[in-house]
Amino acid sequence: MPVQPSNVSKSAPIVAGSAAPEEHRNPVFLVHGLMDTSYKMRTIASYLRGLGWEVFDIDLRTNDGTTRLEILARQLAVEIDRIFAPDSHSERSIDLLGFSMGGLVSRYYLQRLGGMQRVQRFITISTPHNGTIAANFSMRSGCMQMRPNSAFMQDLSSDVDRLKELNFTSLWTPFDLIILPPSSSQLGIGTERSIPVLAHPLMVSDRRVLLEISEALSQPAKSPMRSNSVAPNIDSECV
Template sequence: MDKLTYRRNPVVLVHGIFDTGRVFDKIIPYLTQKGWSVYDLDLIPNTGHASLGTLAQQVADFVDTTFVPQQPIDLVGFSMGGIVSRYYVQRLGGIQRVQRFVTISSPHNGTWVAYCNPGLGCLQMRPDSAFLRDLNQDINMLSQINFTSIWTPYDLMILPANSSQVPVGREVIVPVMTHAWMLTDVRSLSAVTEALTQPVPAIATQQFPSSWLHTQIASKSGK
């Protein structure tokens, strides 16, 4: 049996449609106070008009320029950001460095609300889209990492709400009343914290102290 470890990694947050990284203004200090180093980025455009694959490349570029190659990370995606993050993990090599992957109210099987927007990204989030069929055909690869899907049955942005259910990993259902509150309600924040403390398989990757990592980031940016 593989040895498990409770290694704590930097956490990257990926927002949803019409949002920016500011949507995480509650969860960032919440996790920071508990000892995590937390990072977020702004996907451009955030309107659902760009391909989710294009947005996923922005996640890949952010990870590659922010962290040294040897640094494993944990990834949290909210709503559309969960699907963008899945594409990064499953198609852009993220599986090689992401150890814990958490989605919050993400339409893994599509949402009928996506029919309200004609953009390519929304087309890809419609139920039974070719994009989602492609990701779901090998969703079992997520079993290689510690994956958690957190969702609420009262979500009116993810229709049906159980679209957030997937056949791999952990499932956490929290009775939060709205989509947006999933990022502010203490029950969902607690679920994220629990997901980020799940053990991961021990790997032969050298771990660097945070001070060394920040020095490398500053060096890369020319500061």
């Protein structure tokens, strides 16, 4: 459905974004954050569809911080494999966008579950790539993994340079009160954009963020660096 102005944040008028030539566009997969559902990503989905992109999403379960992030990442892997089954889309690449916790779930999929073989462009929005101090106030296992210097964070940091193989973009706001410090969204690789959005939840509807997303998705993709390794077999009992 074409994007309608009423679907987009009214903080400023929406402006048409960049759109890559149709033959260069990949399907875009959206991953929501903590305590959210795919509904949270509706403005981004509507905006991109209005520009001609094919958009997919997922409802992670459970997404209240009680489920470990690697289990959520396995759900993501299963859903992507279901939609883009090898027998029907064997050579089809996708682009991946994660908001907040969804960016970490996406990174685990990329770095540990074979996602690097399929994804060409990776965008994160207000993701605590280096953890968030706010997670220190929760004893839920998934939240504890988002603490700075947690074992989960250290594991993903050990080979973070793998993301250089992709078109990687991190969008964040210096006014974030959920990602503490806000600079935790910076990895020092790829493209980083600081956008002065006044609150963490507004990052998925602010027009400036939408324009940055469409611009990032319109950049020429790097040539995929295929690995000889085989992606791990996902056990359905783990999801």
